[in-house]
Amino acid sequence: MSNAASARPASPAAIAFALASVYVLWGSTYLAIRFALESYPPFLLGAIRMALAGAIMYAVLRARGEARPTGRQWRTLWVLSIWMVLLSNGLVNLAETEVGSGLAAIAVASMPLFAGVFSMLRGRHPSRIEWVGLVVGFLGVLWLNAGSALSSSTLGLVCLIIAPIAWAWGSIWSRDQDLPGPFMSAAGQMLTGSIWMLAAAALTGERFDGMPSGGATAAMLYLVVAGSIFGFTAYIWLLHHVRPALATSYAYVNPPIAVLFGALLAGERFTAHDLGAMAVILVGVVIITLAKARAGKPVEAPAESEPAA
Numbered sequence: 001m002s003n004a005a006s007a008r009p010a011s012p013a014a015i016a017f018a019l020a021s022v023y024v025l026w027g028s029t030y031l032a033i034r035f036a037l038e039s040y041p042p043f044l045l046g047a048i049r050m051a052l053a054g055a056i057m058y059a060v061l062r063a064r065g066e067a068r069p070t071g072r073q074w075r076t077l078w079v080l081s082i083w084m085v086l087l088s089n090g091l092v093n094l095a096e097t098e099v100g101s102g103l104a105a106i107a108v109a110s111m112p113l114f115a116g117v118f119s120m121l122r123g124r125h126p127s128r129i130e131w132v133g134l135v136v137g138f139l140g141v142l143w144l145n146a147g148s149a150l151s152s153s154t155l156g157l158v159c160l161i162i163a164p165i166a167w168a169w170g171s172i173w174s175r176d177q178d179l180p181g182p183f184m185s186a187a188g189q190m191l192t193g194s195i196w197m198l199a200a201a202a203l204t205g206e207r208f209d210g211m212p213s214g215g216a217t218a219a220m221l222y223l224v225v226a227g228s229i230f231g232f233t234a235y236i237w238l239l240h241h242v243r244p245a246l247a248t249s250y251a252y253v254n255p256p257i258a259v260l261f262g263a264l265l266a267g268e269r270f271t272a273h274d275l276g277a278m279a280v281i282l283v284g285v286v287i288i289t290l291a292k293a294r295a296g297k298p299v300e301a302p303a304e305s306e307p308a309a
Contacts, residue, residue, distance in 0.1 A: 010241040018234040018241075022250045025231035027257030030101035031266060032219045032227065033093055039216035041206035042093035047197035049220060050085060053228035054190025061184050069180045069188050076177045077188040083170030085193025088163045090200060095159035100268040103150055105258030106278040107160035112251050112285045113137040114168035122172060129291040137284020144277035182236050190228065243293060251289070252282040 036045050062068065069077060096104050116134050120126055126134060144150060150157050179185045212220075238247040255278055262268035 015238070015242055018238050019246070019249075021234040022231055022238065023253045023257060025226045025234070026250055027105070027254040028261050029223055029227040029231075030092075030096070030105045030258040031261045032222050033096050033104075034101040034262075034266060035219035036216050036223060037093065037097055039208075039212035040220060041201060041208070042097055043090055043197045043201035043204060044206050044208070045220060046085070046090045046093050047194045047201060049194075049223050049228065050089070050190040050197060051194035053224045054187050054194060056224075057183065057187035057229060058191060061187060066181065066184055069184060070178075073178055073180050074188065074192075076174075076179060077185065078192045080170055080174055080177070080179075081189045081193035081196060083166045083173070084189050086196040086200060087166035088170070089193070090197055091159040091163040091166070095153075095156045095163070097155075098153040099150055099156035099160070100262055101266065102255075102259035102262035102268050102270060103274060104156075104160060105255045105262075106144060106274060106281065107141075107150060108164050108167075109251065109255040109278065109281050109285060110137060110141045111164035111168050112248075112288055113141065113281075114165050115171055116288055118169055118172040127291055129294075130288050133284045133287030133291060135284075136287060137281050140277050140280030140282075140284060143280060144274070182239075183233075186232055248289060252285045255282065 033045070040048070092104055092108065095107075113134055116126055116130060145157060145161070150160065180188065235247065235250070259268075259270060259275070259278070263270065
C-alpha cells in the first residue's frame with residue numbers, strides 16, 4: 001500500500017468527502033456504542049458487530065476476486081485480533097457501561113502516544129520534536145486520569161488505559177507480520193475478533209435481558225455499516241490518495257466530534273478539567289503527527305479510530 005499520494009489523481013471534493021466520512025463516522029461511533037449498550041451487553045455487542053461487518057467485507061472481497069488469507073496469515077490474524085478487537089474495542093464497550101462516550105473518546109486519543117513509545121522500543125528512536133509531543137501528550141493523559149470523572153470509575157479507568165495501549169501495540173506489532181491486503185486483513189480481524197468477543201461474553205456471563213430495543217439495534221447496525229465498513233473504506237482510500245499526516249488526522253479530530261455528539265445528543269456534561277486534558281493530549285498527538293510527516297515516515301495508526309469505537 002502506498003503511504004504517499006497515489007499516482008491515481010483524486011479530486012479535492014472526493015478527498016474532502018472521505019475526510020468528512022472518517023471524521024464524522026468514526027467520531028460518532030462512541031455515542032452509537034453508548035446507545036447500543038442500552039440493550040446489548042458489551043462483549044456480545046462487539047461479537048455481533050464484528051461478525052456482521054467481517055462477514056460482509058469478507059464476502060464482498062471474495063466476490064471481487066481477492067485471495068483468502070493463507071493458513072499462516074489466519075494464525076497471525078487470530079493473535080492480532082486479541083489486541084485490535086478484544087482488548088481495544090471490547091474494553092471501550094465495557095468502559096462505556098460506566099463512563100460517557102465523550103470521555104471514552106478523550107482517553108482513546110492517547111493511542112498515538114503509546115504507538116510512539118512502542119516504535120521506540122522496537123528500534124525507531126523519536127526525534128526531539130517527537131519527544132516533545134510524547135511528553136506533552138502523556139502530561140495530558142496524567143491530567144485526565146488524575147481528577148476527571150474517569151477517576152471515579154475504576155473499571156472505566158482500567159479499560160480506557162488498556163484499550164489504547166493494546167491498539168497501539170497491535171498496530172506496531174503487525175508491521176512485521178505476514179498479513180493479507182488491508183481490506184482482507186480488516187475482515188479477518190473482525191471475524192476472528194468476534195470469536196474472542198464471544199468467548200469473553202461467555203466467561204463474564206453476559207446474556208440478553210429480553211429483546212433488544214429498536215433504538216439499540218439501530219445503533220448496533222450503524223456501528224456495523226457506518227463505523228466498520230464505510231468508515232474503514234474511506235480511511236484506506238485516503239491512505240492511497242493523500243499524505244499519511246492528513247489521512248491519520250482523525251486521531252485528533254474524532255475526540256472533539258465525539259464530545260460534541262455526546263453533549264448535543266445525549267446530554268453528557270464535561271468539566272473544564274476534562275476539556276483541558278483533551279486539549280493537551282491532542283496537542284501532543286498533533287506534534288507527533290507533524291514530526292513524522294516532516295521526517296517522511298508513515299504514522300502508525302489503526303484501521304479504525306476507536307480502538308476502536
